[in-house]
Amino acid sequence: MSQTFVTRGAMAAGALWLMASAAAAQSLDETINEVFASSTGWFVSFIFSSFPGTNFPWIVGWLVVAASVFTIYFGFIQFRVVKHSIQLVKGDYSDPDDAGEVSHFQALATALSGTVGLGNIAGVAVAVGIGGAGATFWMILAGLLGMASKFTECTLGVKYRNEYPNGTVSGGPMYYLTKGFAERGVPGGKILAILFSIFCILGALGGGNMFQANQAHQQLAGIFGDYPGWITGLIFAAIVFIVIIGGVKSIARVTEKVVPFMGIIYVGAALVIILMNIDQVGSAFGQIFAGAFTDTGIVGGVVGALIQGFRRAAFSNEAGVGSAAIAHSAVRTKEPITEGLVSLLEPFIDTVVICTMTALVIIITQQLIIDPETGLYVLDGAAIATVGGNSGVSLTSAAFASAFSWFPYVLALAVVLFAFSTMISWSYYGLKAWTYLFGEGDKQELTFKLIFCLFVVIGAAASLGPVIDFSDAAIFAMAIVNIIGLYVLMPVVKRELNSYMSRLESGEIRKFK
Amino acid sequence: MSNIFVAAYDGSEASNRAVHFAIERAKITGSSLIVAFVLEWSPYSFLTPEEIAERHVRRKEELQRAEDAIIAPLMEQLREEHANVPVSAMVKFGHPVETLINIITESGATQVFIGRTGHSSVVSRIFGSVTGSLAQVSPVPCTIVP
Numbered sequence: 317m318s319q320t321f322v323t324r325g326a327m328a329a330g331a332l333w334l335m336a337s338a339a340a341a342q343s344l345d346e347t348i349n350e351v352f353a354s355s356t357g358w359f360v361s362f363i364f365s366s367f368p369g370t371n372f373p374w375i376v377g378w379l380v381v382a383a384s385v386f387t388i389y390f391g392f393i394q395f396r397v398v399k400h401s402i403q404l405v406k407g408d409y410s411d412p413d414d415a416g417e418v419s420h421f422q423a424l425a426t427a428l429s430g431t432v433g434l435g436n437i438a439g440v441a442v443a444v445g446i447g448g449a450g451a452t453f454w455m456i457l458a459g460l461l462g463m464a465s466k467f468t469e470c471t472l473g474v475k476y477r478n479e480y481p482n483g484t485v486s487g488g489p490m491y492y493l494t495k496g497f498a499e500r501g502v503p504g505g506k507i508l509a510i511l512f513s514i515f516c517i518l519g520a521l522g523g524g525n526m527f528q529a530n531q532a533h534q535q536l537a538g539i540f541g542d543y544p545g546w547i548t549g550l551i552f553a554a555i556v557f558i559v560i561i562g563g564v565k566s567i568a569r570v571t572e573k574v575v576p577f578m579g580i581i582y583v584g585a586a587l588v589i590i591l592m593n594i595d596q597v598g599s600a601f602g603q604i605f606a607g608a609f610t611d612t613g614i615v616g617g618v619v620g621a622l623i624q625g626f627r628r629a630a631f632s633n634e635a636g637v638g639s640a641a642i643a644h645s646a647v648r649t650k651e652p653i654t655e656g657l658v659s660l661l662e663p664f665i666d667t668v669v670i671c672t673m674t675a676l677v678i679i680i681t682q683q684l685i686i687d688p689e690t691g692l693y694v695l696d697g698a699a700i701a702t703v704g705g706n707s708g709v710s711l712t713s714a715a716f717a718s719a720f721s722w723f724p725y726v727l728a729l730a731v732v733l734f735a736f737s738t739m740i741s742w743s744y745y746g747l748k749a750w751t752y753l754f755g756e757g758d759k760q761e762l763t764f765k766l767i768f769c770l771f772v773v774i775g776a777a778a779s780l781g782p783v784i785d786f787s788d789a790a791i792f793a794m795a796i797v798n799i800i801g802l803y804v805l806m807p808v809v810k811r812e813l814n815s816y817m818s819r820l821e822s823g824e825i826r827k828f829k
Numbered sequence: 830m831s832n833i834f835v836a837a838y839d840g841s842e843a844s845n846r847a848v849h850f851a852i853e854r855a856k857i858t859g860s861s862l863i864v865a866f867v868l869e870w871s872p873y874s875f876l877t878p879e880e881i882a883e884r885h886v887r888r889k890e891e892l893q894r895a896e897d898a899i900i901a902p903l904m905e906q907l908r909e910e911h912a913n914v915p916v917s918a919m920v921k922f923g924h925p926v927e928t929l930i931n932i933i934t935e936s937g938a939t940q941v942f943i944g945r946t947g948h949s950s951v952v953s954r955i956f957g958s959v960t961g962s963l964a965q966v967s968p969v970p971c972t973i974v975p
Contacts, residue, residue, distance in 0.1 A: 407872055412931065416888045416922030418881050419872035426876055483886035565877065573875055646882040744878040 345545050345777045352774060353782035356789075360782075363789040372619055375792045376626045379636055382799045383461035386468050389806055390813065394463035394660050400820070401657045408829045409654070417648040420658045427643040427659065429575045430741030431666050433734035434709070435632030437582075437727070438531050440674040441711040442784070446699050447624025448614045448684065449600070450607020452675040454625025459667025462635030463660040468802050471656030471809045472496060473641030474649065487645020488745075489516075489638035489798045490752045496805045508797050509752070512638060515793040516749035517764075519639070523631065523787035524742020525768060526775025528735035530783045531709050533776040535728040538710060549776030553769040555736070560743050561765050575737045578730040579670070585726070586673035589719045593680045600679045613692030614700060627788065630795070632671055633663040637791055638798035642745045651825070653816045656809070678715045743768050832860035835933050836942040837925075837963070839866065840899045843944030847974040848903065851942035852911050854972075860939075861915035864903065865932045866895055870922040888922070895920050926962045933969055942972045 364373045387394065403409060404420050443451040469489070476495040477487030490509040497505025533548035558564045590597060608625075611617040634640055640662065644655050678684070685694045685701040694701040706714045709731055716723040743765065750764040751757075775783055819825045836851035838844045848864055855862045868891055876884065900918045907916050921928050933941055945960050964971050 410872070412923070415872070415928075416868065416870045416891070418876065418884045421873055422876050423881065425873075426878055426881055429875070430878070483889060484882055485885070486882070565880070569875070569877070576875065643878055643881075646878075646884070648885055741878055 348546070348774055348777040349779050349782065352778045352786075356782065356786045359793075360785040360789045363792050364785070371616060373623060373627075375796070376623050376630075378799065379465075379630050379792070379795055380458070380461070380626055382636055382795075382802065383458070383465045386464035386802070386806065387461050390464055390467065390810065393467055393813070394460060394664075397657055398661070398664075401661050403827075404654050404658050405661070406829075408827050409825065411828060414648065418646065420647065420649075420654065423644050423647040423655065424658050424661060425576065426741070427640050428662055428665060429737045430639070430643055430745075431632065431634050431662060431738075432575075432579055432670060433738040434528055434531050434731065435628065436666065436670045436674055437712050437731060437734070438709040439628040439632050440671045441678060441706075441708055441715075443624040443628035444675050444678050444684070445702060445707050445711050446614065447621040448607045448612045448693055448700060449603035449675070449679050450605075450609070450612060450614075450618070450621035451625035451628070452604045452672060452679070453608035454622045455629040455671055455675070456625075456668055458626045458629035459633060459635075459663045459671065462629065462633050462663040462667065465636035465799075465802070466633070466640055466663055467656040467660040468806055468809050469636065469638055469641040469798065470644040470659035471652050471812060472802070472805055473645035474647060474652035474655045475808070475812065477645040485646045486748055486751070486756075488642035488748055489794075489801055490749060491645075492641070492805060493797070493801045496801065496808065500804065500808070502804050505801075508801060512794060512797040512801075513749035513753045515790060515797060516638070516642075517746050517753075518790035519637070519787075519794050520742040520746025520749070521768065521771045522783075522790035524639075524745065525739055525771050526778065526783050527787040528738050529772045529775035530778065532732045532735040534709055535713075535731045538713070539725065539728050545777040546773050547776075549773030552736070552739075552776060553772040556739055556743070556772055557765075557769045559740060560768070561762065571733055571737045571740070574733055578726075578733055581726060582730055583670060583673055585716060585720065585723060586677050589677050589716065590673070590680065592719065596680050597676070600676055603679055604675075611692075613687075613690070613695065615695070615698050629663075629667050629671065631788055631791060633666040634791070635663045636799055636802070637795045639742070639745050639791075639794070641798075642748050643741065651812075651816055653809075653812045656813075674712055677719075678711060681715045681718045683711060683715045683718075739772070832858060832940070833863060833936050833938040834860050834940045834942065835863045835865050835929070835936065835938040837867070837929055837944070837959075838864045838899075838903065841944065843974070845903075845944070847942045847944035847972075848907070850972070850974045851940075852907055852914055852916065854940075854942075855914050856911055861917070862907075863932065863936055863938065864900070864907075864916065864918045865929055866900055866918065866920045867925045867928045868892075868895060868920065868922045869925060871924065891922075892920060925959045926966065929963055930966065930968065933967070938969060940970050940972065941967055942974060945973050945975050 363375055366372055367374050405424055407419060410419060443455060472492040473487045476492035477485050478491055479485050489512045493509040493512060494505045529549055529552050533545045536548055537543060559567050607621055609618060614620050640659055644659050647655050649655055683702050687694050699707060702711055704714055713724045713727050716727060746768060747761060747764050751760055754760045834851050834855050836848045838848050852862050900920060904916060904918055919932055943960050943963055960973055964973060
């Protein structure tokens with residue numbers, strides 16, 4: 317009853333705001349943008365500071381090194397177990413008596429709907445738009461390596477989760493950092509867990525919220541004409557409010573059902589465009605390889621392409637970030653390792669398949685302007701000049717529109733839905749971190765959820781630059797802490813893996829189908 | 830060795846008729862009866878992160894509710910009316926027809942009984958399709974009770 321009242325009140329307030337003059341509105345957007353950019357600048361420059369004497373951000377190196385270490389430590393796990401992972405998703409090893417519990421498929425689908433989204437559409441456009449075709453190569457490599465990071469963190473997420481007497485579970489890096497470190501006798505777990513929780517809240521508000529609201533607004537503004545961002549923000553905030561505070565699950569459920577469908581349409585359209593231009597696929601891959609290893613005129617040269625590729629891949633598939641460990645930890649399984657094996661499919665689907673499709677469409681439809689004489693990209697500031705001067709989602713949109721003129725409308729709908737489902741997922745991740753810090757309870761939960769809704773408005777109103785920088789910074793900050801934990805706890809995962817694999821070979825773990 | 834019969838039950842009037850028809854037959858032939866109750870569940874449906882976290886609890890609650898509100902009263906009634914027929918109940922999650930077939934094969938049942946409403950309401954259509962599918966794929970003789 318009171319919730320309906322609050323919702324109505326919020327909507328009425330929104331309607332009043334809508335009546336404010338357009339001029340005042342624009343300046344409100346500017347004020348939000350200024351305050352936001354100045355208050356987050358120091359955090360962003362810390363995360364993206366370079367190794368002394370280079371222009372290589374240390375955080376990108378941190379992620380690449382970690383993913384490579386896990387890949388080698390687990391003996392190229394991502395290439396060895398894919399067949400078994402698919403069998404697990406299909407339910408071949410699920411005990412029929414456990415029917416009614418969350419299946420591996422459901423856990424994977426939910427985690428994917430949290431990661432597949434704007435990173436695949438807008439993020440890739442940003443990577444290719446700044447780093448050129450070569451960024452795609454590094455993005456794919458990052459996706460493949462990231463599979464090992466995801467495997468490690470999701471196994472730990474299940475192994476060290478908390479189960480409460482009422483049967484609900486809470487898991488994620490904050491739990492394996494505390495419990496896992498204590499078990500191994502390594503000090504500092506508690507501090508790292510607290511740090512992770514703080515960064516996770518920032519990540520939820522940044523990449524999981526503001527970036528989404530921001531890009532959704534850009535799409536809507538592209539269709540309905542330019543209008544102040546906070547209007548989109550208020551509408552989105554109202555819907556998010558209804559779902560996460562009002563408990564109207566039906567909206568979330570509808571989105572969850574529509575999102576995979578939109579994903580299929582998106583990949584389908586990309587495939588059609590690629591097939592229509594099949595003769596250019598070879599040259600597109602040629603550009604991707606050439607750009608990865610030779611200077612194509614972009615800012616920063618080859619290293620610039622690498623940085624963009626890795627940065628956007630990490631933002632898209634979140635491997636090593638720790639968010640997936642929260643999503644996967646609730647699954648009912650006797651073997652934590654099985655959840656890790658399933659989760660490693662995520663970066664593959666997200667980055668190696670979907671992101672690559674986006675990149676190929678942008679490259680094939682020749683959105684990036686190349687100087688015909690030198691063969692180098694034509695620059696427009698720090699980014700590559702594009703046909704029509706597009707960047708972010710609008711670059712992807714223009715690329716698809718060059719084949720199907722109506723596609724921007726489908727894409728706009730997809731972006732809005734993806735943005736929404738990612739927000740719902742991240743509101744949950746943020747909430748788990750929040751309750752870890754402040755304790756479980758209705759009051760604590762409500763506080764976080766209200767803050768979350770507020771940031772939807774800020775995100776929609778601010779301009780892309782500061783938002784994307786803050787979003788990246790917050791999400792990478794999570795990775796700093798999480799990866800330290802993964803290094804300390806990787807022997808635990810190895811033990812689990814070896815034991816599971818030997819029992820699988822001996823037939824002790826049997827197939828039900 | 831006595832035969833085992835399976836009767837599909839979902840709390841509806843039609844399924845109630847099927848169960849009673851089945852127990853009469855079981856009595857005459859000296860067979861035992863398994864009342865099968867399937868809670869519809871697909872491992873491929875989509876859940877939100879929050880639903881995933883709560884699923885284990887919800888599942889328990891659903892099982893408990895089915896047990897208390899639907900199965901227990903029926904079993905009491907059946908045991909009262911037919912004291913000499915051995916009756917048991919099975920509550921399972923899954924696809925209705927597939928799960929019924931699993932129950933049939935695992936228990937080694939020789940016959941299955943299922944109700945049919947014959948109405949065109951949405952609910953009975955859904956139940957009707959379960960009846961139709963079971964009739965087509967059942968590994969043992971299937972009696973459809975109108």
